[in-house]
Amino acid sequence: xxxxxxxxxxxxxxxxxxxxxxxxxxxxxxxxxxxxxxxxxxxxxxxxxxxxxxxxxxxxxxxxxxxxxxxxxxxxxxxxxxxxxxxxxxxxxxxxxxxxxxxxxxxxxxxxxxxxxxxxxxxxxxxxxxxxxxxxxxxxxxxxxxxxxxxxxxxxxxxxxxxxxxxxxxxxxxxxxxxxxxxxxxxxxxxxxxxxxxxxxxxxxxxxxxxxxxxxxxxxxxxxxxxxxxxxxxxxxxxxxxxxxxxxxxxxxxxxxxxxxxxxxxxxxxxxxxxxxxxxxxxxxxxxxxxxxxxxxxxxxxxxxxxxxxxxxxxxxxxxxxxxxxxxxxxxxxxxxxxxxxxxxxxxxxxxxxxxxxxxxxxxxxxxxxxxxxxxxxxxxxxxxxxxxxxxxxxxxxxxxxxxxxxxxxxxxxxxxxxxxxxxxxxxxxxxxxxxxxxxxxxxxxxxxxxxxxxxxxxxxxxxxxxxxxxxxxxx
Amino acid sequence: xxxxxxxxxxxxxxxxxxxxxxxxxxxxxxxxxxxxxxxxxxxxxxxxxxxxxxxxxxxxxxxxxxxxxxxxxxxxxxxxxxxxxxxxxxxxxxxx
Numbered sequence: 001x002x003x004x005x006x007x008x009x010x011x012x013x014x015x016x017x018x019x020x021x022x023x024x025x026x027x028x029x030x031x032x033x034x035x036x037x038x039x040x041x042x043x044x045x046x047x048x049x050x051x052x053x054x055x056x057x058x059x060x061x062x063x064x065x066x067x068x069x070x071x072x073x074x075x076x077x078x079x080x081x082x083x084x085x086x087x088x089x090x091x092x093x094x095x096x097x098x099x100x101x102x103x104x105x106x107x108x109x110x111x112x113x114x115x116x117x118x119x120x121x122x123x124x125x126x127x128x129x130x131x132x133x134x135x136x137x138x139x140x141x142x143x144x145x146x147x148x149x150x151x152x153x154x155x156x157x158x159x160x161x162x163x164x165x166x167x168x169x170x171x172x173x174x175x176x177x178x179x180x181x182x183x184x185x186x187x188x189x190x191x192x193x194x195x196x197x198x199x200x201x202x203x204x205x206x207x208x209x210x211x212x213x214x215x216x217x218x219x220x221x222x223x224x225x226x227x228x229x230x231x232x233x234x235x236x237x238x239x240x241x242x243x244x245x246x247x248x249x250x251x252x253x254x255x256x257x258x259x260x261x262x263x264x265x266x267x268x269x270x271x272x273x274x275x276x277x278x279x280x281x282x283x284x285x286x287x288x289x290x291x292x293x294x295x296x297x298x299x300x301x302x303x304x305x306x307x308x309x310x311x312x313x314x315x316x317x318x319x320x321x322x323x324x325x326x327x328x329x330x331x332x333x334x335x336x337x338x339x340x341x342x343x344x345x346x347x348x349x350x351x352x353x354x355x356x357x358x359x360x361x362x363x364x365x366x367x368x369x370x371x372x373x374x375x376x377x378x379x380x381x382x383x384x385x386x387x388x389x390x391x392x393x394x395x396x397x398x399x400x401x402x403x404x405x406x407x408x409x410x411x412x413x414x415x416x417x418x419x420x421x422x423x424x425x426x427x428x429x430x431x432x433x434x435x436x437x438x439x440x441x442x443x444x445x446x447x448x449x450x451x452x453x454x455x456x457x458x459x460x461x462x463x464x465x466x467x468x469x470x471x472x473x474x475x476x
Numbered sequence: 477x478x479x480x481x482x483x484x485x486x487x488x489x490x491x492x493x494x495x496x497x498x499x500x501x502x503x504x505x506x507x508x509x510x511x512x513x514x515x516x517x518x519x520x521x522x523x524x525x526x527x528x529x530x531x532x533x534x535x536x537x538x539x540x541x542x543x544x545x546x547x548x549x550x551x552x553x554x555x556x557x558x559x560x561x562x563x564x565x566x567x568x569x570x571x572x
Contacts, residue, residue, distance in 0.1 A: 085553075101554045102546075194530040208530060234538055240531050300513040311490065318491070319559065320568055327559035327569070336569040337491075345493035353492055357483070357502050358509060360490040371513070376526035378519050383527060417505055418512060434530025458531055 004032045004164040008073050008221040011167050015062055015072045022055035022062070022072030025167075026116055029074050033118070033165045041140045042150075042159040044079050045087050046119040054116040061114060069224045071114030076166035078157050079120040080127055080203040081212065083107050086117075090203050091135040092125045094317050094324045094347030104201020105236065106170065106212050106229040113228045118166055121156030125349045126314065127177055127205045129153050130423040133414055134351045144186055144449055148407040151181030157215045158185040168216040168225055172202055174209045175302055176402075176427025179439035182215050183402035183451025186441045188468065189215045190222045193458050194434030195240035197226075198233035206309035207238065209302075209431040219440060219468035226461060242459045248396070248466035254280060254454075255290035255395030260426060268445045269405055276442045276452055277399065279474040280467075290393045292385040297378050298429040303421060304362050304375035305432075311359025314352070319343025354417065383433040390457040397463050398455040400426045402439040406448035430455055438464040440471050477507045 003025055006014065014020055020028075030048060037043055051074065058072030077083060080090045082100035084107070089095045103111070110117075124134035132140045132155025142150040143163035150159040154171030158181035161169050171178040173191040182189025190213045197212045204210060214225035233239040256277070265273075281287055319325030319339045324347035326332070327339050334342070348356070362371035389395055403423060413420040430437040435458060439451040452471070456463040483503045487494050494502065560567035 084550075098557065099553065101550050101557075208527075234543060237536065238529060239536075294519065297516060297519060300516050303509060304513050304516070315491075321566060322554075322557040325559040330560070334569060336571055338493075339569055340491040341488075341493035344491055348492070350498075353494070353498075354502060354505055356490050356492065357486050358506055360486045361478075361506060361510070364486070364489065371510075373526060374516050374519075374521060375513075376528075377521035377524045378516050379527040380524050381519065381521065383530070418508060432530075 002164070004029050006167065007217045008070065008168055008224050009218070011073055012069055012071070016067065022058040022116060023052060025072065026051050026055040026074050026118070029118060029165060036163055037165060039141065039146065040143055040159050040163050040165070041138050042121055042156045042163060042165055043076070043119045044089060044091065044122050044137055044156070047083070047086055047117050050086070051116050051118050058114045058116065066114065068114055070110065070228055072116060073167050074116040074118045075110065076118050076121045076157055076160040076169040077107070078123055078154050078169070078171045080123060080172055081107065081170055082201040083117060083120070086120065088120065088203070089137060090126045091123045091137050092347065092349065092352070093136045096137065096324065098323055102201065105198035105233045107201060109229055109231070121154070121160055121169065123156055124153035124351070126203070126352050127153040127172055127174060128310070128351045128355055130176065130180055130420055131408070131413065132156065132181070133410065134349060136349045142185055142407050145407065148409050148448070149184065151184035151407060153177040154215060155181045158182055158187055158189070161185070161187045161215050161217060168214055168221055170212055170229070171215050172210055172212050173431065174205050175306065175431050176424045178213045178215060179402050179427050179437060179451070179453060180423065182439045184407035184449065186449030187215055187217060188219055188222045188441070189213065189439045190226055190461070190464065191430060191437050192226060192230065192461060193242065193436040195238055196230050196242050196436070196459070198231065198236040198239050200233055200235035204313040206306040207313060208309060209306060219438070219465055219472055222438065222468070223465045245459060245462045248463040251284045251286065252396040252463065252467065253286045253288055253394055254467070255389050255393065255398040256287055257290055257292045257295060257398060257400065259292055259295050260400045266405060269401070269450065272443050272445060272450055273401060273452065276471065280399070280470065283470050283474065285470070288393070288395060290389045290395055290398070292389060292429070294378065294382050294385050295429050298382060298432055299421060299425060301375045301378050301382065301432055302424070302428045304371050305379065307355040307359035308363050308372050309359070311356045311363065314356055317344060317347060323347060351417070379432050382429060386433045386435060396456070397467055400453045400455065402426060402451035402453045406445050406450050426453060434458065436461045436464055438468050440468045441475070442471065443475065478503055478510070
């Protein structure tokens with residue numbers, strides 16, 4: 001039996017029944033990583049000593065009848081999430097040799113849950129990108145087609161799960177960076193409600209948009225990981241106390257936003273979306289056309305707010321306290337100004353520098369009102385569109401594609417930054433409004449995975465899990 | 477098209493050393509992106525306030541006491557990553 005292809009649920013059952021141990025499962029995964037990852041490139045750092053230590057401890061606890069759902073389950077962690085004493089690079093030359101001095105809150109929680117950490121995964125540099133092509137350290141390929149991107153920015157995590165090199169993984173999502181690679185690689189990806197999962201120990205990209213979330217093989221697995229990592233955290237000032245989730249009712253009303261479907265789509269994509277909608281209707285759910293009148297401004301809003309917050313958050317990488325610094329070269333004299341500008345100019349890749357420049361512009365004197373403040377106001381309007389849909393148009397959830405099409409080929413979108421930005425057209429509105437959303441595999445087009453999204457009201461992840469499982473049932 | 481001098485000024489503000497070719501490249505990129513996002517002008521935001529927190533809750537406070545004490549070895553590991561140190565301090569180039 002190929003235990004590397006198991007889900008969290010099945011692996012946990014196997015561990016409970018003593019069919020294999022966590023140490024065996026961990027070793028099998030490392031064996032598989034050794035076989036496949038030189039080709040796929042999902043991992044930047046493997047944490048074998050840590051993993052085997054954690055697995056051994058998990059086996060001891062399982063023998064003492066520990067039944068917790070993640071005990072002994074090996075996970076991959078995106079490299080912008082800090083794991084104490086392990087290298088954390090954000091796939092940037094700026095942090096190529098940076099060793100995390102503490103655990104992110106989600107990591108502390110997962111340690112307590114008995115999980116095993118296999119290693120840190122590749123990503124777009126500082127989470128900026130939709131293909132993982134912006135990684136300054138490594139190339140990651142889509143396990144389903146090695147000539148195509150795995151998506152981004154959590155491409156390494158998605159590829160690790162899709163390639164059976166981890167049972168599940170953690171990623172982060174600011175404009176779609178969990179959901180889009182999940183869609184491209186044929187796995188499940190969840191972006192929780194903003195504030196539900198602590199951002200402490202997640203290298204900040206855009207603080208009002210970032211959330212950590214799981215990439216898994218099934219919706220049930222995503223639910224398991226979500227329940228382990230969620231929670232109020234005093235170390236994250238934006239952390240909220242989520243209200244008690246109500247279990248989703250049986251038959252739901254699913255909103256179909258006309259703005260997401262009223263433009264030309266490739267026939268195969270349109271057909272798969274139609275088929276998916278029909279399957280949902282067959283299960284007893286009601287589909288209802290709704291309007292999100294301002295949702296088409298989402299990308300513009302995002303590409304103003306996000307770079308602004310990026311420019312503030314990346315100011316800390318200044319060559320003074322950690323990271324790449326010309327001051328490490330004690331032979332060559334330099335001024336303080338040169339330490340800043342040369343260290344940053346050298347340490348940051350092109351897309352990172354582009355977004356910092358854009359952010360600096362929109363926040364600068366004379367432009368702040370016309371750009372950043374305006375975007376934050378339109379953000380309120382877009383959020384209200386969603387609010388109106390959920391509260392007044394009687395929908396329990398919203399259905400949308402995850403991406404415009406299947407995974408594209410390497411280099412296809414790199415010549416024009418705007419064409420890459422357009423990949424996020426269905427995912428970005430969700431982060432703007434702070435809503436929870438899940439991407440679930442809907443089928444394949446030309447043998448390539450295609451994902452669809454469910455978007456739920458704030459703090460209603462249970463609705464996402466219900467609909468996600470419903471969709472999974474139509475595909476088995 | 478944004479003025480090249482303006483781009484240079486932004487690079488200084490952002491403390492980014494860029495080559496002349498990179499400066500020109502960003503001049504083009506930023507101009508195109510700003511044209512694209514300029515569509516927002518068409519949205520009437522006269523009666524709308526800015527979103528400050530997506531899932532806004534009242535200010536979360538806690539008592540002003542030590543919430544955590546950082547382990548000594550962690551402090552040392554943090555300081556150890558600095559390029560230059562002297563007498564327990566992080567050393568920087570002359571400020572003035």
